[in-house]
Amino acid sequence: MTGATMPETATAPKVELPPFGRFFLPGPTEVLPEVLEAQVGPMIGHRGPDLQKLMARIQPGLQDVFRTRRPVYVSASSATGLMEAAIRNGVRRKVLCLVNGAFSERFFKIARACGLEADALEVPWGEAHTPDMLEDALRGKDYDAVTVVHCETSTGVLNPIADLARVAHAAGDVAILVDCVSSLAGAPVLADEWGLDFALAGSQKCLAIPPGLAVGVAQEHMLERAAAKKDRGVYFDFLEFERNLEKGETPNTPAVSLLYALAVQLDRIRAETMEARWARHEAMARRTWQWVDEMRDRGIELSILAREGYRSPTVTTIRPPAGWTGPKLAAALRERGYTIATGYGKMKEETFRIGHMGDHTVAELEELLGVIEEVLAR
Known part of the structure; x- marks a missing residue:
């Protein structure tokens, strides 16, 4: 069409990624x-x-x-x-x-x-x-x-x-x-x-x-x-x-x-190799299970839903202490810049889930566990 002009090309704003290592959903997981x-x-x-x-x-x-x-x-x-x-x-x-x-x-x-x-x-x-x-x-x-x-x-x-x-x-x-x-x-x-x-x-x-x-x-x-x-x-x-x-x-x-x-x-x-990746996931899981025991020793009554011997190395489902629900804890962590999952389906209120999977490390997990401990000890 005579005299028509093309619209100016819009430039998409550059997306600022949050610091890696604070997003612990059991899917979608954090992407490098x-x-x-x-x-x-x-x-x-x-x-x-x-x-x-x-x-x-x-x-x-x-x-x-x-x-x-x-x-x-x-x-x-x-x-x-x-x-x-x-x-x-x-x-x-x-x-x-x-x-x-x-x-x-x-x-x-x-x-x-x-x-x-x-x-x-x-x-x-x-x-x-x-x-x-x-x-x-x-x-x-x-x-x-x-x-x-x-x-x-x-x-x-x-x-x-x-x-x-x-x-x-x-x-x-x-x-x-x-x-x-x-x-x-x-x-x-x-x-x-x-x-x-x-x-x-x-x-x-x-x-x-x-x-x-x-x-x-x-x-x-x-x-x-x-x-x-x-x-x-x-x-x-x-x-x-x-x-x-x-x-x-x-x-x-x-x-x-x-x-x-x-x-x-x-x-x-x-x-990385599959063997090293499996070992890293296992290490994160075992640290999570150990942390639950440590919290219980300190009087914060957490418990793991799955029985020992049948626990996943990629996600742990945990019952929170009295006075807490999965959504309440997840919301408190969001205020501190961390993401975990509530329970799922009929267990949404009575559990929370930590997805220690993908490219996370034990060191990143330790930081998350420390923040959860601070929140629950308030």
Whole structure:
């Protein structure tokens, strides 16, 4: 149009990042500045050599994190999307869902919503499922799949996944479908060695990049199950993930900016080594548990929800002393520049959660614990 002028280009204000080491949610976790900055890379075509090169860089790191030789699916979705993928591709007729918290209950609800016959094997929040429980539940039944959450983020319980997988497979043609959302890259997940038929996670927990990606690995025999399912859907079709990965692509438009961040973070994780990363998470968890004991010795009655032997190295759920609630404590810490989580779901008021995951250190955790102690001692 004659005489038309282009509007002036707006300059986005530079965002000032808060000091690292004060954000202890159990997801989304804190993201390092260099990982955040990686997202400003240029847009690239998602059906061509640029994406193929990026996916080729990412795959070895993801395989290392999952400890698998299988290709790892990358989905532009939350982890809940791949929970639905697990159900739609991996359950033939009837599924047993191990429920011990909010996220394992989500797996059960997804199975029902997908029109499948599903039963819940429930234990109280704060408890784990044991191999004996699963063996009894499978005996004489016609389940062909089991769902389980490795680390139940709502309770801080770590289920004994290797043992549960062994029991599931001993029962016959029973697939085990595992939510590793808050354990992957923080606790050992050995997908091939443990025989996890499908394992999934999200980007915003121990992987420590922004939310928006889900990753998962299916053992090869699961593709036969998927192929036999006529209602496996489109967006989360295992066969489409496989076909596209052979070309170094994704089935649908990828979240390119998040892939840049993932590539940088996987390089960092491999430099640290998985063994060192697991050890760092374990050290943070043990320091948290020790601190709870120390506080109790000083007359501040804290208690850990999960029983010893079944505690997660990535998140601890704690009951506060009398006169405190999870939201009240979280609000008091926000006033001091620190972020922790309230309880989740039905335990929102009666617990608080510390996410000692991602790229945090014991030293940063010590500062947080000191601030919590000051608040509770007022």
